[in-house]
Amino acid sequence: MNFTSIRYVAIFSLIFAAYYKIPHKWRWAFLLGASYAFYALWNWKFLPLIWGTTFTSYITAIQIEKQGQRKLKQRFLAAGAAFLLAPLFLFKYTNFFISNVNRAIGLIGLDASLRPASLILPLGISFYTFQLLGYLIDVYRGRVKAERHYGIFSLFASFFPQFIAGPIERAGKLLHQLREEAFFDYSRSASMLKRIAWGFLKKTVIADGLVQSVNKVFNTPSLSTGFMAMAGAVLFSIQIYADFSACSDIAIGCAGMLGINLSENFRQPHFAASISEFWSRWHMTLSNWLRDYIYIPLCKGKKKRWQIYLAIIATFLASGFWHGAGWRYLIWGFIHGIYLVASNMTKKLRKNAVAFLRLDKAPKLHGFLQIAMTFSLVCFSRIFFRANSVEDAFVLIKAIFVQLSTLSLNSVYVGVVDIWMLFSNSDIVIFFFFFAVLESFQYLERKYGSAWSWLGGKKAIFRFAAYIFIAASIILFSSPSQSFFYNQF
Amino acid sequence: MNDNMSVYKKSFIEAFDIEESEANSSFRMNSKDEWDSIGHMTLIAILEEAYGVSFETSSIIDFDSFDKGVEILSSMGVSF
Numbered sequence: 001m002n003f004t005s006i007r008y009v010a011i012f013s014l015i016f017a018a019y020y021k022i023p024h025k026w027r028w029a030f031l032l033g034a035s036y037a038f039y040a041l042w043n044w045k046f047l048p049l050i051w052g053t054t055f056t057s058y059i060t061a062i063q064i065e066k067q068g069q070r071k072l073k074q075r076f077l078a079a080g081a082a083f084l085l086a087p088l089f090l091f092k093y094t095n096f097f098i099s100n101v102n103r104a105i106g107l108i109g110l111d112a113s114l115r116p117a118s119l120i121l122p123l124g125i126s127f128y129t130f131q132l133l134g135y136l137i138d139v140y141r142g143r144v145k146a147e148r149h150y151g152i153f154s155l156f157a158s159f160f161p162q163f164i165a166g167p168i169e170r171a172g173k174l175l176h177q178l179r180e181e182a183f184f185d186y187s188r189s190a191s192m193l194k195r196i197a198w199g200f201l202k203k204t205v206i207a208d209g210l211v212q213s214v215n216k217v218f219n220t221p222s223l224s225t226g227f228m229a230m231a232g233a234v235l236f237s238i239q240i241y242a243d244f245s246a247c248s249d250i251a252i253g254c255a256g257m258l259g260i261n262l263s264e265n266f267r268q269p270h271f272a273a274s275i276s277e278f279w280s281r282w283h284m285t286l287s288n289w290l291r292d293y294i295y296i297p298l299c300k301g302k303k304k305r306w307q308i309y310l311a312i313i314a315t316f317l318a319s320g321f322w323h324g325a326g327w328r329y330l331i332w333g334f335i336h337g338i339y340l341v342a343s344n345m346t347k348k349l350r351k352n353a354v355a356f357l358r359l360d361k362a363p364k365l366h367g368f369l370q371i372a373m374t375f376s377l378v379c380f381s382r383i384f385f386r387a388n389s390v391e392d393a394f395v396l397i398k399a400i401f402v403q404l405s406t407l408s409l410n411s412v413y414v415g416v417v418d419i420w421m422l423f424s425n426s427d428i429v430i431f432f433f434f435f436a437v438l439e440s441f442q443y444l445e446r447k448y449g450s451a452w453s454w455l456g457g458k459k460a461i462f463r464f465a466a467y468i469f470i471a472a473s474i475i476l477f478s479s480p481s482q483s484f485f486y487n488q489f
Numbered sequence: 490m491n492d493n494m495s496v497y498k499k500s501f502i503e504a505f506d507i508e509e510s511e512a513n514s515s516f517r518m519n520s521k522d523e524w525d526s527i528g529h530m531t532l533i534a535i536l537e538e539a540y541g542v543s544f545e546t547s548s549i550i551d552f553d554s555f556d557k558g559v560e561i562l563s564s565m566g567v568s569f
Contacts, residue, residue, distance in 0.1 A: 141545075141546060141547050142547070143547055273522070274522060274525075276525035276527075277522055277525075280519075280525075295530075296530070296549050296550060297546060299530040299533070299534075300544075300546060300549070301543070302530070302534065303534045303537075303538065305527075305531065308527055308530045308531060308534070311530070312526065312527060340525075340526070340527065341527075344525075344527045344528075347506060348506070
């Protein structure tokens with residue numbers, strides 16, 4: 001069941017209406033029941049997997065905490081991690097492993113192949129596995145105490161607004177909120193409702209509206225010109241941002257209406273002036289998770305800069321592997337690792353180049369160029385992320401380089417027409433209009449801290465016009481509903 | 490300024506490639522572009538070597554500002 005489906009909206013409205021009327025001591029049970037019910041509506045057969053994962057993590061964390069010796073703590077942590085990661089590897093990576101074994105067998109000329117397994121990926125498995133793994137590591141490091149209330153812990157493991165696609169929460173942030181009593185706050189609920197509505201608009205109008213155009217490029221790469229490939233990469237970047245940030249907005253909004261603060265996941269990442277800054281603004285809860293649980297332990301005790309570079313690349317390979325079982329995700333992760341290493345290695349060179357070109361005397365132009373360059377690099381890497389295979393990605397990249405090497409005024413004119421053909425006439429008007437709305441919203445956020453606070457200072461008629469505009473846009477301009485992109489992970 | 494503080498400031502200058510005047514209390518992870526993941530771990534490596542200490546993973550995670558670093562190192566026996 002999608003966050004933007006009528007069914008979700010109806011069920012969530014009922015949960016919200018009942019939540020504050022239920023005595024505090026039973027609210028955890030109510031939310032836990034609702035979380036399991038939501039999951040069962042998608043596929044009830046995977047409920048035992050969630051119950052098993054929850055139970056194992058609960059017991060393991062207590063055992064880790066009870067042990068006096070570090071070695072014993074480590075053993076319990078390793079066992080817990082193995083229990084958590086086993087289903088992830090089984091459901092997500094088995095067929096990737098089989099296809100690579102088959103390829104290797106074919107390479108040595110043998111005529112034998114393993115059959116791919118018929119497996120459905122449990123919804124949200126990558127997200128809740130990382131959340132629970134983070135919890136076990138935090139207990140091991142002594143950063144949080146093992147939760148003793150099984151019901152509260154089960155809710156931490158399956159809280160429905162963030163269970164399927166994050167934000168990936170830390171026990172230190174979420175567990176105590178699930179324990180404490182939340183009181184109904186009208187202004188908070190109203191502001192969260194606006195955030196949900198804004199998420200709906202981004203998802204149903206902008207992200208879903210771009211699906212057809214992006215598919216035209218990535219599903220038939222051999223028919224795409226270089227300009228179409230470049231446009232496809234840019235449009236996909238806008239689509240995935242609108243899609244995933246909307247998913248986070250709705251998750252944060254729904255949890256907020258229930259009095260629970262979830263972590264922010266995005267800070268206008270496409271305005272980042274460097275790749276390093278991009279990763280501090282995009283999918284922040286995953287970036288922080290990878291930094292704290294993979295990158296820092298990998299770097300610990302390493303003195304040489306090249307060892308830190310290797311750790312960065314390994315961390316981004318892990319990020320790629322987390323996203324999907326495919327070489328294209330690994331290549332995407334590898335590219336980002338290389339971006340960061342190259343950016344660090346060329347720091348002085350770039351500083352000198354900026355001084356030589358006198359860009360330091362024009363900070364606005366310099367800032368614009370940095371943002372444009374970062375966005376281009378991110379779009380390039382996303383060709384691998386979105387393409388249906390590595391081969392398809394290379395077809396598109398080749399088309400881009402061929403196009404750029406034969407650039408002329410005429411080819412630019414033809415290119416613009418090609419890009420136009422990715423849309424229908426009405427779609428392109430709708431897209432540019434709502435893209436302008438999105439950018440205006442982001443501009444207000446940058447200028448005033450919060451676009452909603454800015455709107456709150458305006459006359460009532462202006463505010464209500466804005467709310468009606470959002471609601472009417474969702475009703476009138478929604479594209480056919482698509483699953484959230486990150487639900488597949 | 491005592492020797493340890495001077496070494497501490499020099500470590501920041503070396504790790505993040507910043508001016509001496511920037512190495513002060515206002516230098517924080519979230520407000521400075523120079524403080525990225527690579528710079529962070531480079532700083533940790535330089536400090537470990539300079540003071541002969543070994544940071545716990547939790548301390549590396551908590552080390553998010555100039556002042557916090559002083560607090561962490563003080564708790565490890567480095568006097569400022």
